[in-house]
Amino acid sequence: MSLTKSIRYNFMKDIGAPAVMGFAKAGKKKRRRKPNPNFGPPLKCANRLKEIMTRHYFLSRYAEGARPVAWVTSGAPVELLRPFDFYTIYPENHGALCGAQRLGPELCSVAEEHGYNQDLCSYARIDIGHFLSGKTPVGKLPRPDILFASNNICQTVAYWYKVLAHQLKIPFLLFDTPYNFEEITENDITYMVSQLEEMIPILEEVSGKRFNNQRFEQIMLLARDSSFTWGEVLATMKTEPAPMTIFDAFIHLAPIVSLRGLPVALDYYQTLLDELRERIDRGIGAIKNERKRLMWDNIAIWYKVRDFSNLFAEHGMNFVTATYTNAWAETISNMDTDKPLESMARTYSLVVLNNNLNHRLGLMERLIKEYKVDGLVIHSAKSCKPYSVGQYDLKRLLMDRLGVPSVVIDADITDFRAYSEEQTRTRLEAFFEGMED
């Protein structure tokens, strides 16, 4: 690591970033958005979230050379990296951000021009497009020293990170989590624990730091508490009317994905939880007239979050739960500092996408009951095969078993070339009508 870069990074952390944030805040006060009559008052925490994420990306510009940098997948056990002081970048979160700003096709096209097929996951295409062109709405992403992925969410991340590793000539660590076709075995656990053990010397070498077990355990606890609190945040939506919508949760999940294991994530969710509880006490709903409660399946359609939020609110329908947002809370109770690596193996391999479809069905049934869900919107995401394959059967089974009506929207997470407004509107109109029967 370079001393000059470290000084510059620390200066930006302590002085530059707060100054920039303050400046942005001052500028922000001048703008006022007309309130939408279908919604309750906006979440106050939203500004704090923006500050946190802006600071994260702003500081990342100075991290290269000052701190070891890792690019990490959303489901990887990042707790193992934190004791080595890695600055972590989540290309999936960056992809979502690009998607929300409608930059998906532009960045994907760069990858496509270099031979990456349009049918590949668009988070990967955005990332490769960014890597090849340097284009990003966040200014600049630091070049990684190591790539860290887990195939607990998909095999795609391994194919994608392999491409980066080849280009950058840097180490790639894969946490290979055997898929739970039936149930996880002792052999699987031993394998995962051994992998984590094998990674430590590599991380030591890349970061130049020794592994500190005590620090690791503190980080595990922080990560566990953040995930628990995130789970409680989501659970507030069991209240009728729900104090937030799943569209809010899509945005507010950024810290649990990108800053897990850091104090800022826990602080943030405690503040958010306090605000939501206060809203519950005061009977404030996220939407004014919550007549129907819905569940969302799959990752968000990032370029449609605002439109869908308005459209469903107009119909008095609120999304109160999602399999997606739940993923960062679902398995955290396995985390245990008495058996750190083993418990990490369980926490990370039991997530919804690494589990068989029967597990998914059971989870959805439970969420439907607990959150008093009236209907289901299924996003069939062209990017994401592990999330999407099986949805047709899930739709049928949930109708048969619980009588829950649903609609499938064919789209993509960020690439709106795979989305048809007309087809979606037609399907949604039929769904809205059906929900009123």
Next chain:
Amino acid sequence: MTRREYLSKQKEMGRNLIGVFPAYYPKEILWAFNAVPAEIWDPPLEIAGANAHLQPYICSVAKLGLELILQGKGDILDGLLFPHTCDSIQNLASIVYDYLGLNKPCYFFYHPKAPYRNSSRTYYLEQLRSFVSRLEKDMGPLDGGELKHRVEQGHHLAAILREIYDLRSQGDFSASNAEFYRVIRQGEYLHPDDFIPLLEGFLGRSKGGDGKGSAVILSGILANPPEILGLLDDLGVRVANDDLLNCGRRLLMEPGRMEDPFEALTANYFAMPPCTTKDSPLDERVNDLLKKIEKSSTKGVIFYMVKFCEPELFDVPQMVAAVKTAGVATLIIDVDLNQGLSGQLTTRVEAFVEMIS
């Protein structure tokens, strides 16, 4: 004898038939249980019912496999085996096992993904043992001597296949492309007691002869539509080697010579050529392909993609770049299985052949 007739006969002989989805599995263990693995890659069916379960962006290997089950064409099978190959086959396995209510056992086989470390080997070895325990529940105890015999038979088979591939790569094997892959692919369902003599006969018949001329290598999942092979024959081009998941990547390894059959099978798995579905690093894949090119003096590589196949499609740009840097021409084809050759595809292949001739 058709594949179906052959499998029926095997069943009459008292052998269990296990339908196996792509791609990697320890076939010697199934042989030792007196079972015949019948691999399911590209059954000649029209896709209909599978579309009610799988989205339009899922590959035709997954769809045809499901179609086979839905149309009852797999009724003859005593069980199904799903290796963990990719996200689509993983979820397909779950649809079949969790939702279709099939009245036959489903087996799963997870193999470790690269980059390999010590833990990968230990895990693979244990996975073999658990696979045996699972099969014993349905098929009775495994005879250790029989496993040893089948592992040795597997080694013999691998040696013949290597010899055939070597001769072919040097231009000393006279079979046409269509004939070559027709014979090699029979290994997807023939019992080794039948496949080995078939291959020996093939080797004896085709050794030497005039196999020179322009040569290409095929990279991808499988050579389907098979008409591509006939077209290359017509154009006087030899497929000198392949980097196909259902052929070269699984068949061309130097087998492990350990005493213990489980150790030997483990060595085999890690000795196989690099593969997208095992997450092999790109460097390894590039080097493997370049070596094949050099060995067979090939002037062109055809990347023969199955539409929507993520593992393959991610590696293609860098493989193409490396091959081009080596001065070898490339052609990328993206097809659905069993769709025959379109006029456009034929023209593209002809133009490519003209370029390398």
